[in-house]
Amino acid sequence: MNYIGSKYSLIDFLKSSVAKTLESNGETRAPNEMIFADLMAGTGVVSESFKQDGYSVIANDIQYYSYVITKHLIENDDNLDENRCIQLIDELNNLEGVEGFVYKNYCFEGTEGQEFRRMYFTEYNAKKCDAIRIAIEEKYKANLISENEYFFLLGSLINSIDKYANTASVYGAYLKKFKKSALKEMKLEPLPIVHGQVECKVYNEDISELIMQVSGDILYLDPPYNARQYCTNYHLLETIARYDNPVIHGKTGLREYAEQKSVFCIKNKVEETFAELIKNAKFKYIFLSYNNEGLMSCDTIERIMNKYGKYKLLFQDHRRFKADNARESKADMTVEYLHCLIKR
Numbered sequence: 001m002n003y004i005g006s007k008y009s010l011i012d013f014l015k016s017s018v019a020k021t022l023e024s025n026g027e028t029r030a031p032n033e034m035i036f037a038d039l040m041a042g043t044g045v046v047s048e049s050f051k052q053d054g055y056s057v058i059a060n061d062i063q064y065y066s067y068v069i070t071k072h073l074i075e076n077d078d079n080l081d082e083n084r085c086i087q088l089i090d091e092l093n094n095l096e097g098v099e100g101f102v103y104k105n106y107c108f109e110g111t112e113g114q115e116f117r118r119m120y121f122t123e124y125n126a127k128k129c130d131a132i133r134i135a136i137e138e139k140y141k142a143n144l145i146s147e148n149e150y151f152f153l154l155g156s157l158i159n160s161i162d163k164y165a166n167t168a169s170v171y172g173a174y175l176k177k178f179k180k181s182a183l184k185e186m187k188l189e190p191l192p193i194v195h196g197q198v199e200c201k202v203y204n205e206d207i208s209e210l211i212m213q214v215s216g217d218i219l220y221l222d223p224p225y226n227a228r229q230y231c232t233n234y235h236l237l238e239t240i241a242r243y244d245n246p247v248i249h250g251k252t253g254l255r256e257y258a259e260q261k262s263v264f265c266i267k268n269k270v271e272e273t274f275a276e277l278i279k280n281a282k283f284k285y286i287f288l289s290y291n292n293e294g295l296m297s298c299d300t301i302e303r304i305m306n307k308y309g310k311y312k313l314l315f316q317d318h319r320r321f322k323a324d325n326a327r328e329s330k331a332d333m334t335v336e337y338l339h340c341l342i343k344r
């Protein structure tokens with residue numbers, strides 16, 4: 001998924017930095033003896049990679065769509081039968097489209113006669129998405145699929161439908177003309193089944209609350225860097241994941257999001273929240289990803305982390321997140337920082 005702040009292309013940098021930091025501290029434990037927590041997990045790529053390396057992963061995100069995808073990637077393993085998964089995907093792909101919530105609110109034909117004629121999906125893809133989403137829920141309620149299969153299918157739907165969205169990559173607006181990828185007929189693609197070595201656990205909570213309940217060895221923090229809220233930029237994925245018929249507003253059909261608004265996106269709150277988080281974290285090694293354009297300065301982060309142990313700053317150049325129609329007004333590269341702390 002083309003997700004704001006995805007660490008897909010920075011995983012090698014993160015992993016080698018974690019390895020060096022642990023080595024410098026004389027760490028001798030094997031990954032499967034350690035807990036790695038990724039508490040703002042987004043697409044789950046970081047969690048997935050550390051799970052594959054054998055760590056016991058704790059993942060979390062405040063957004064439900066992220067929880068669904070990560071719940072599959074991180075908690076599912078040998079408990080899924082691959083052949084049956086493929087069979088279920090085929091079955092869902094063969095469904096006829098249905099005029100459900102996505103069709104009625106987010107495609108041109110379905111919004112006829114309404115104040116806003118939205119163009120997030122083609123008629124075909126909106127109906128297909130509704131048919132698959134409804135069938136997944138019905139199968140689960142009728143005990144025809146297990147909870148593990150439910151999250152596998154729902155995660156696969158969220159990941160798949162995003163590829164057909166008629167947006168410049170986030171859901172804060174739709175394009176006035178259909179782009180090429182949005183015109184293709186939607187096909188449900190299975191998410192991979194990721195194999196690990198030990199038990200892993202996924203949560204859907206505000207990190208400031210969860211941090212009081214969990215402990216472990218390595219804590220990875222990847223908060224939003226700026227004022228762009230994930231709840232508004234990915235509102236449609238949230239609605240497809242929840243499928244809770246929300247009241248929606250305005251041109252973009254935004255759902256209510258007050259409870260998911262992140263304080264990490266609020267200039268006058270982020271510093272205090274971050275300081276509390278570091279204070280409350282019961283982890284030996286803490287790593288924070290942030291860039292040179294974030295709401296907190298490097299000096300502020302260093303001052304906060306330095307109080308709790310041995311601090312070090314690592315960095316790497318990184319290509320800026322780009323929407324399809326991004327203007328070329330600023331430099332394409334940003335500096336991606338990794339703030340490392342070995343807590344006393």
Ligand SMILES: C[S@@+](CC[C@H](N)C(=O)[O-])C[C@H]1O[C@@H](n2cnc3c(N)ncnc32)[C@H](O)[C@@H]1O
Nearest residue numbers: 005006007040041042043062206207222230262
């Ligand atoms: C930079 S993205 C993480 C990207 C992720 N590392 C990846 O590679 O896909 C930041 C994430 O933090 C989540 N988030 C923001 N505020 C949060 C909070 N208070 N508690 C938990 N998650 C939060 C957002 O929903 C978003 O998915």
